[in-house]
Amino acid sequence: MNVHTPADKLAKTESGPEKPSRAEAEAAIRTLLLWAGEDPEREGLKDTPARVARAYEEFFKGYAEDPVALLTRTFEEIEGYDEMVVLRDIRIESHCEHHMVPIIGRAHVAYLPGTRVVGISKLARVVDAYARRFQIQEKLTAQIANTIQDVLQPRGVAVVIEANHQCMSTRGVHKPGASMVTSRMLGAFRDDPSTRKEFLAIISPRNCGPVEA
């Protein structure tokens, strides 16, 4: 018997699964509304599938971004500046790949420049490019650090993320106050205890506010 399920349509091709059309995505949202016990045709829900599709385009626009390209424009005239550069308290808006619900928190990113520095906003853009995907926090942390290390080739990179997972606060184990902390230290941040200590002091809770829920 030749039965075509939606999963068949998403069968892997060489470049990954085929992207469904907008109409197919909206139909899937209508199915979820029905499955939750709703009437997708009632007035308040009529436009919801289209709204959710638009929201998904925003939540997951990281898939269309190239984090490497974001770091290619650098500045060389740094007058011998060789101290740590830290961008702290970068808001993280991501989604858990297990439950498809938000992960909200903040990232702290640092690097020790070699001969070049990058425009500081680009560090936040790299964070967003990886956060706006389905993620687990460990992978998100590692991707940010590894990309900065590979492209800028600084003397070291550190990334710390503190985040609240709605899959742990609004469902399942229901622990709204619990935040997850992950870190990836490369180069001098991994090998030199004084560099690591300086970074951890700069991002300590004494200097930063509480994590938003």
Ligand SMILES: Nc1nc2c(ncn2[C@@H]2O[C@H](COP(=O)(O)OP(=O)(O)OP(=O)(O)O)[C@@H](O)[C@H]2O)c(=O)[nH]1
């Ligand atoms: N390590 C890690 N785990 C995560 C992350 N986000 C969600 N999780 C966990 O992924 C796990 C999935 O576990 P499962 O047992 O397959 O799913 P579940 O039955 O919904 O689990 P509960 O959340 O315990 O109800 C849960 O323990 C989540 O807390 C993350 O970023 N990193």
Ligand SMILES: [Zn+2]
């Ligand atoms: Zn989850």
